[in-house]
Amino acid sequence: MQTAVKQVRDLAIEQPSSVRVFERFGIDYCCGGRKPLEQVCSEQNIPLPQLLQELAEAEGHSPQPIEPWIARPLSELVDHIVRECHAPTRTELERLTVLANKVNSRHGANHPELVQIQQLVGQILEEMTPHMDKEEQVLFPYIISLETAAVTGAAKPYAFFGSVANPIAAMMADHDLVGAALASIRSLTNDFELPAGACPTYHALYTTLADFEALTHRHVHLENNVLFPRAINLAGKE
Ligand SMILES: [Fe+2]
Ligand SMILES: [Fe+2]
Structure with missing residues (x-):
């Protein structure tokens, strides 16, 4: 599934490095995280391509990939x-x-x-x-x-x-x-x-x-x- 259509909470679970990016953009990934990323971006006026880029960079730059708690x-x-x-x-x-x-x-x-x-x-x-x-x-x-x-x-x-x-x-x-x-x-x-x-x-x-x-x-x-x-x-x- 493409990242843009995944729910924010699922991304936070599957890719723990995403959490810091969500915090930086003020995106709620815990209590209100049951929304697709693209919907959150349009609601909060966040450019989706920039967010996707930062999510990819965060994963690439993680000192060691963090094993998901799942x-x-x-x-x-x-x-x-x-x-x-x-x-x-x-x-x-x-x-x-x-x-x-x-x-x-x-x-x-x-x-x-x-x-x-x-x-x-x-x-x-x-x-x-x-x-x-x-x-x-x-x-x-x-x-x-x-x-x-x-x-x-x-x-x-x-x-x-x-x-x-x-x-x-x-x-x-x-x-x-x-x-x-x-x-x-x-x-x-x-x-x-x-x-x-x-x-x-x-x-x-x-x-x-x-x-x-x-x-x-x-x-x-x-x-x-x-x-x-x-x-x-x-x-x-x-
Ligand atoms: Fe607790
Ligand atoms: Fe608790």
Whole structure:
């Protein structure tokens, strides 16, 4: 299938080097990624030939081709998510809380959007902390036990929550809430554009917010588009 007609989320799964290109162009490849690339380009006024060129270059310049997670054991993917997504999410949310409070207390009077940004950071912290705890303590261990049962031929493990699709639906609803809060932050900051004469803490807040958005998009992509569909598929097998 030609790249232009593939869905953005499928490209992100099959060609992991595409993710950074999508981030650069502000293309949503996680929660809203079920659209063909050519449609996204026309909706966002992105020249398709340029995007295709950059996708091809990104793949060619990858220091080593990244093996798509679709082919690796789920236990490795879960480890990767906990280490590379959950751990930095906890650290960065702590930093963002301090930075947002500080910048709002100093500059909130002249920049009223800072109050909302501080509140949104607080909401994301309150949403993500129990969310990641539930994944690490309940859902991820269950997914790993499903995989072990499939490999050894043992019976599927019992789950108090019934089908694995139930906690997955709850986690995806949380992802949507966090995605919406991040989209609000992007719009309140005019795509992280600093006001003239912004102080270094203001700079640090916007840079950290932009990096946090990219981290969350990668995190949600790995769960919504790779881990969760594979877990549901595994649970459906006899
Ligand atoms: Fe997660
Ligand atoms: Fe999650």
